[in-house]
Each structure stands twice: as C-alpha cells, then as structure tokens.
Amino acid sequence: MKKLSILIPCYNEEENVEPISEAVIETLTRDLPQYDYELVFIDNDSTDQTRPILRRLCAANPKIKAIFNARNFGQFNSPYYGILQVTGDCVIEMVADFQDPVDMIPKYVEAWEEGYKIVIGIKTSSKENPLMYWLRTMYYRTIRKLSDVEQIEHFTGSGLYDRDFIEILRKLDDPTPFLRGIVAELGYKRKEIPYEQPKRRAGKTHNNFYRLYDAAMLSVTSYTKAGLRFATFVGGFSILCSLIIAAVYLVMKLIWWDRFPAGTAPLLLGMLFLGSVQIFFIGMVGEYVLSINQRVMHRPLVIEEERLNFDMEEKEQTIDEV
Numbered sequence: 001m002k003k004l005s006i007l008i009p010c011y012n013e014e015e016n017v018e019p020i021s022e023a024v025i026e027t028l029t030r031d032l033p034q035y036d037y038e039l040v041f042i043d044n045d046s047t048d049q050t051r052p053i054l055r056r057l058c059a060a061n062p063k064i065k066a067i068f069n070a071r072n073f074g075q076f077n078s079p080y081y082g083i084l085q086v087t088g089d090c091v092i093e094m095v096a097d098f099q100d101p102v103d104m105i106p107k108y109v110e111a112w113e114e115g116y117k118i119v120i121g122i123k124t125s126s127k128e129n130p131l132m133y134w135l136r137t138m139y140y141r142t143i144r145k146l147s148d149v150e151q152i153e154h155f156t157g158s159g160l161y162d163r164d165f166i167e168i169l170r171k172l173d174d175p176t177p178f179l180r181g182i183v184a185e186l187g188y189k190r191k192e193i194p195y196e197q198p199k200r201r202a203g204k205t206h207n208n209f210y211r212l213y214d215a216a217m218l219s220v221t222s223y224t225k226a227g228l229r230f231a232t233f234v235g236g237f238s239i240l241c242s243l244i245i246a247a248v249y250l251v252m253k254l255i256w257w258d259r260f261p262a263g264t265a266p267l268l269l270g271m272l273f274l275g276s277v278q279i280f281f282i283g284m285v286g287e288y289v290l291s292i293n294q295r296v297m298h299r300p301l302v303i304e305e306e307r308l309n310f311d312m313e314e315k316e317q318t319i320d321e322v
C-alpha cells in the first residue's frame with residue numbers, strides 16, 4: 001500500500017491546526033481510502049497554544065506526527081526540512097490556514113498516479129487583498145524576466161513531491177533553500193493545477209513587510225544576476241555623465257570665467273547624487289554577499305527540540321539522511 005505524507009508547517013496557528021487536521025483526515029479517508037497516510041506538522045516555535053493542541057492531536061491519533069523546532073528558523077527552512085523528514089512515497093505540502101484548499105489533495109494524487117513526480121498548485125485568482133495580489137503578480141513577472149532560470153508565477157510551494165524528488169533535495173545541502181526556485185530549476189516534468197486562493201480561515205497572517213522582503217531578495221539573489229549587472233551599468237553611466245558634466249563645466253569656466261557663476265552648488269549636487277547611487281548599490285551587492293555568506297557557513301536547516309509519534313528507527317533514519 002502506498003503511503004501519502006501530508007506536511008503542514010505552522011507558526012501560531014492555534015485556531016487552525018485542529019480544523020485542518022480534521023479536514024485533511026476526512027478527505028483522505030473519504031476520497032483516498034486505498035492509501036496509507038501520515039499527517040506531519042512542523043511547528044516553528046509557536047508562542048500561542050499551537051503546541052499543546054498538537055500534543056493532544058498526536059496523543060489521540062498515532063498517524064498525526066509533530067516536529068517542534070527549537071526556535072523560529074524562517075518561512076523557508078522549516079517546510080523544506082519537514083519535507084526531508086516524511087516517510088511516505090510522496091509528500092503534499094500545504095499551509096495550516098486553509099489558503100491551500102484541502103480538496104486539492106485528491107487532484108494532486110491523481111496527477112501523481114499519472115506519472116508526474118511534481119504536481120503543484122497555481123493561484124489563478126485570490127480572495128486576499130486585490131492590491132496585494134496585483135503586487136505579487138508584478139513581482140513574479142519581474143523575477144521571470146530577470147532570472148536566468150524559469151520561475152513559476154503564483155506558485156507558493158504547495159504541491160505534491162515524489163520520493164525521487166525528495167532524494168534530490170537531500171543531496172543539495174543548501175542551508176538557505178528556496179523551494180519555489182528549486183522546483184523550477186531542478187525539478188522533474190511537472191503538472192500545474194489551477195485554483196482560487198481562499199481567505200485565511202482564522203487568525204492573522206505572519207507575512208509582514210520584512211518577511212515579504214526576505215522572500216523577494218532570496219529569489220533575486222539566488223536566481224538573477226540582474227542586480228549586480230544593473231549596478232555595473234548604472235555605475236558606468238554615472239561615471240560617463242560625471243566626466244561629460246565635468247568637462248563641460250571646465251570649458252565653460254575657462255571661456256566665460258568672468259560671467260560664469262561661482263559657487264560649489266553643482267559640485268555638491270553631483271556628489272550627493274553619486275553618493276546616493278553608490279550607497280544603493282552597495283546595499284544591493286551586500287544582499288548577494290549575505291546570501292553567499294549564509295550558504296558557505298553550512299549551518300543546519302533546523303534544530304529540533306522534540307518529535308512526537310516518530311518511532312526511533314524513523315528518527316535515526318531521517319536525521320542521518322539530512
């Protein structure tokens with residue numbers, strides 16, 4: 001009997017973890033009774049009642065498992081690590097707030113049985129803030145144009161990944177993985193299933209400006225050269241303009257020295273402009289350097305604090321493989 005692993009990353013989702021577990025189990029038992037399953041939650045150091053609820057769920061059902069991180073390791077590392085820990089023939093990743101519809105699970109599995117090793121959900125519309133959806137669309141399109149690697153528009157990471165692809169992820173040894181880019185760059189032939197993204201069932205989103213910026217810069221520094229090349233082009237253009245302006249200023253000063261206005265205003269304005277350009281692109285280069293620094297340090301993806309309902313053999317196997 002094939003085994004399905006359902007992975008649900010969570011952080012402060014006390015209002016959602018129990019309903020999502022009930023919805024997932026109901027879908028699996030009703031629509032996919034021919035499969036064994038495990039439901040794995042990986043908690044990113046929640047500070048609310050998420051962990052006590054998960055303990056209760058695990059005690060009531062041995063097929064529900066939980067991994068508790070020692071601290072918050074970010075929105076990318078925790079799900080990626082969770083994918084490496086599952087024991088099924090495939091893993092289906094989805095969020096705890098119901099924005100990845102539960103009824104997508106049978107569709108993912110059907111495509112998997114057709115032979116696709118990667119099946120992903122693509123948002124064609126969303127019930128979230130229209131402005132945010134438009135901004136995300138502009139971001140995806142910009143990254144697609146700038147990237148050397150194909151990027152998938154409106155792909156959040158939700159989907160089904162076959163065991164063969166999971167083994168590829170194990171070999172990457174990337175301490176700052178960006179799954180959305182990895183799927184596009186290294187993944188097998190995939191099937192894309194469209195869906196409308198619903199609103200959160202309960203609670204508030206944790207995607208503040210810093211988290212969104214972090215996600216955007218990770219994709220930029222991992223899959224584009226545009227930032228560095230743009231810095232080079234703008235720097236060269238600024239140098240050329242400065243030389244031309246300096247030459248014109250010198251000639252005008254020599255020819256019309258008695259009528260040419262004195263003062264340092266033009267020089268100061270030029271210095272301020274060039275200084276601001278330099279500071280901006282030093283920051284851009286710094287983002288790339290930060291990305292390189294994080295990768296060469298080879299820090300672990302996640303440090304676990306506790307596991308629930310993983311037997312010792314599974315624990316030793318998954319930790320050794322990672």
